[in-house]
Amino acid sequence: xxxxxxxxxxxxxxxxxxxxxxxxxxxxxxxxxxxxxxxxxxxxxxxxxxxxxxxxxxxxxxxxxxxxxxxxxxxxxxxxxxxxxxxxxxxxxxxxxxxxxxxxxxxxxxxxxxxxxxxxxxxxxxxxxxxxxxxxxxxxxxxxxxxxxxxxxxxxxxxxxxxxxxxxxxxxxxxxxxxxxxxxxxxxxxxxxxxxxxxxxxxxxxxxxxxxxxxxxxxxxxxxxxxxxxxxxxxxxxxxxxxxxxxxxxxxxxxxxxxxxxxxxxxxxxxxxxxxxxxxxxxxxxxxxxxxxxxx
Numbered sequence: 001x002x003x004x005x006x007x008x009x010x011x012x013x014x015x016x017x018x019x020x021x022x023x024x025x026x027x028x029x030x031x032x033x034x035x036x037x038x039x040x041x042x043x044x045x046x047x048x049x050x051x052x053x054x055x056x057x058x059x060x061x062x063x064x065x066x067x068x069x070x071x072x073x074x075x076x077x078x079x080x081x082x083x084x085x086x087x088x089x090x091x092x093x094x095x096x097x098x099x100x101x102x103x104x105x106x107x108x109x110x111x112x113x114x115x116x117x118x119x120x121x122x123x124x125x126x127x128x129x130x131x132x133x134x135x136x137x138x139x140x141x142x143x144x145x146x147x148x149x150x151x152x153x154x155x156x157x158x159x160x161x162x163x164x165x166x167x168x169x170x171x172x173x174x175x176x177x178x179x180x181x182x183x184x185x186x187x188x189x190x191x192x193x194x195x196x197x198x199x200x201x202x203x204x205x206x207x208x209x210x211x212x213x214x215x216x217x218x219x220x221x222x223x224x225x226x227x228x229x230x231x232x233x234x235x236x237x238x239x240x241x242x243x244x245x246x247x248x249x250x251x252x253x254x255x256x257x258x259x260x261x262x263x264x265x266x267x268x269x270x271x272x273x274x275x276x277x278x279x280x281x282x283x284x285x286x287x288x289x290x291x292x293x294x295x296x
Contacts, residue, residue, distance in 0.1 A: 008185060009243060012178040014149045016085065019171040021153015022164045024101050033102055038229075041222045046081040046107050046237045047114040050215050054078030055122065062207050070204035073262030075122050076245040078211065079115050082107040082146065083239035089274065096228045103236045105150060108142045115244070137251075141244055190261055197261050208266050212238050212273050231278060238274060242267045 033039075055078075057063070058071060086100055115138050157164040198205065219237030223230040242263055249259045 008178070008182050009246075010145060012175070012182045013145050013243060015171070015175045015178055017146055017149035018153045019168070019175045020097070020101060021150040022156050022168050022171060023097070024154060024157060025098055038224060039102065039106055042103055042219065042233045042236055043106055043110050045218050045222050045233075046103075047110045048118070049218060050081070050211075050237060050240075051078045051114075051118045051122075053214060053218075054211055055125065057207060057211055059125075062203065062210065065203050066207065067201060067204065067258065069256040069258040070201050070207075070262045071126075072256060073245070073249070073259050073266060074204070074207060074211065075126075076248055077240040077242070077263060077266045079118055079122065080241040080244040080248075081111050081114070082142065082236075083241050086235050086239045089235055089239065089271075096232045099229060099232045100236065101150065101154075103232065105147055107236060108146045111142055111241070111244070112139045137247075138244070141247055145243060186264065190264055193258075193261055194265070197258060197265065201258075201262070201265075204262065205265070205269065208269050209273060212266075212270050213277075216274065216277060235274060239270055240266070 054074060058075060063071065082104060086104055153164075156167075215238035216234045219234035220230045222237075223233035245263045246260060249256075249263060
């Protein structure tokens with residue numbers, strides 16, 4: 001990415017996380033923090049199970065003909081949990097925003113430990129040169145881009161609730177504008193190359209879809225309680241952190257042509273697949289009621 005998209009990504013993500021922090025219900029947030037067993041299951045799934053699942057898939061026959069750029073892009077996305085857009089997606093998909101906020105912060109902090117350790121495992125198994133991902137690099141990116149603005153927003157809601165209510169709508173409008181602008185900039189930048197990438201990397205697209213679908217199923221299956229909890233958990237497990245992945249792609253995979261395009265393609269497929277899955281679930285819910293949720 002050149003300088004403009006890079007700056008725009010940082011500003012957009014900071015604004016989104018600040019907006020979400022301002023809008024959360026702090027009483028419900030504290031209630032979810034007490035659910036340690038639930039949170040631990042989802043965190044292990046997001047930070048450990050998905051990367052190991054990706055490792056197994058990348059060693060399977062599905063990788064026949066896979067380009068090095070696509071392979072490393074999938075590996076990086078699997079390694080990087082805690083997508084900044086998870087909270088926003090959860091609110092729009094019928095999830096629980098408070099639960100998403102807790103999972104977001106916890107998975108971001110857990111990534112500081114899990115990502116470098118699992119990157120070492122990938123490096124040794126694939127004999128990759130230069131994947132010395134440092135704990136400090138992960139911590140700085142996660143804390144500044146995600147945790148800090150979210151905590152600032154929550155602090156505003158706690159200590160200045162009237163001010164928070166006053167600025168919430170304006171922050172929401174600003175976040176929407178920045179997100180739309182970012183999408184336009186990225187599409188202008190990668191649009192011309194996207195059709196050719198898709199045409200020559202169909203096997204990579206299949207592998208991405210398989211990994212996202214399995215991640216959604218794992219998150220949904222490990223969650224308990226109401227459907228909104230399950231949707232939130234599924235999103236948290238399936239959605240990865242493209243900011244971290246792009247950062248490490250620039251640092252460690254700059255020689256691989258198409259690696260950033262592959263990462264953005266993974267993001268697009270994830271958003272599309274999660275949207276379709278929840279739309280289909282909404283269509284079947286009136287016919288079958290809440291049978292699955294009642295069984296739990």
